[in-house]
Amino acid sequence: MKFKSIKGTKDILPDETRLWQLVEQNIRETMELFNYKEIRTPVFEETSLFARSIGELTDIVGKEMYSFTDRSGDSLTLKPEMTASVIRAYIQHNLGEKLPLTKVYYISPAFRQERPQAGRLRQFHQFGAEAIGGSNPEIDAEIIALSAAIYKKFGIQEFQVKINSVGCPVCRNEYKEKLKEHLTKVSDKLSIESQKRLETNPMRILDSKDENDTILTHDAPLMMHNLCDECKNHFEKLQEALNILGIQYVVDGRIVRGLDYYTKTAYEITSDELGSQNALVGGGRYDLLVKELGGKSTPAVGFAAGMERLLMVLEKRENMKTDTQHPKLFIASADELSYKKVLSEAARMRDAGIACEIDWLRRSLKAQMREADRQQADFVVVIGEEEIKTNTVVLKEMKSGNQNKLSFVELVNFLTAKK
């Protein structure tokens, strides 16, 4: 085969789009229930936007982003996530001046050049929300509640909300030293991967998948036990708010974030029904990002979730039957001469807002009936010499097989009433 979709990308075929539309619609409804408004940003941005937000040090930049140079020599990047783009738009359009608290949501493709595996593609789709301009822990709780509400709307109950606090620059730096000191004592017993992490990102050792690492770090200090007064208070108030909102959660001190702009609340929603990549949602507070990207210091909190992962969970339950798109009426022609009348009737139906289909391949009547059945048309009319002469049609209801005679005018009225 000459052309194939790029590694790690997928076509969403006509048989699948109905489900996607339904899922998107449910996400929108829930977002709007919480009064978040949709924002759409371009698929590509200046590379430096992401380099800046992610931090040039990590090997994400350059290694896992789709970056390219355009003809004017500018380095551009297909967005690997939405938050940076949303914040860029927030700053660029001074959204904070119109509204002290900006609440936006998105559904968007994103691109990362990683090795594909279960729940991981190179072009994937994210939905998420950001609340920009508020520092109160109740907003963090709302974001968590909103993300959980979306899964509940789909009837998914089997997920875990795990919360943690990653502190702020003040308490986190102190904590990092303490952690490093602790881990260095057992460094020779850690996995090779974790020994490397001790240099690059010691907090990641806490969520290592190596069982032995987990045992070795069972008494390691956790950020949540080393918070400054302000962060500690925020974390307590968050839990209070979650209790009021009736959100089931567990505190998991091993949830970490790799980037410095994250502050205080960090949370994940995970599912056992996914593979190794078991996170449905990742989110939290990022009070330092707006300023980092050139805006004025503005607190913000948000979440991002994977569409494909949501669909993976949905596909495991059979109750997700979607009503397939189908024409209301199929107009068959009995003979070659009547084809013109079929065309004009189809146009008349569509003008009247009645979804209709005809046979474009000039097949036999039998084949047309088969086609009407396959298309799941509710009704079929056959137009031939007789019908044209008498100005009537026989309307067949496919489900029952019943047929009755109508004039062309009555046909439109009948079907309009059936809409």
Place this chain on the structure above:
RNA sequence: GUGUCCAUAGUUCAGCUGGUUAGAACGCCAGGUUGUGGCCCUGGAGGUCGAGGGUUCAAGUCCCUCUGGACACCCCA
């Protein structure tokens, strides 16, 4: 980036230790009373056996490389 497994019709798969024109089911097309679908019956189309090299008298079947897929590690914005 690393590892394991995999790659045959549109789809799901069969093809034994290498041996004549590569099969099945479903799907698709056409017929089975000349103006009526589903079920059933009959027939048909459709495959450079992922690509390229090699071993052999002979390769879908063995070997190598590449590409792609699945899963895990890594990474995780």
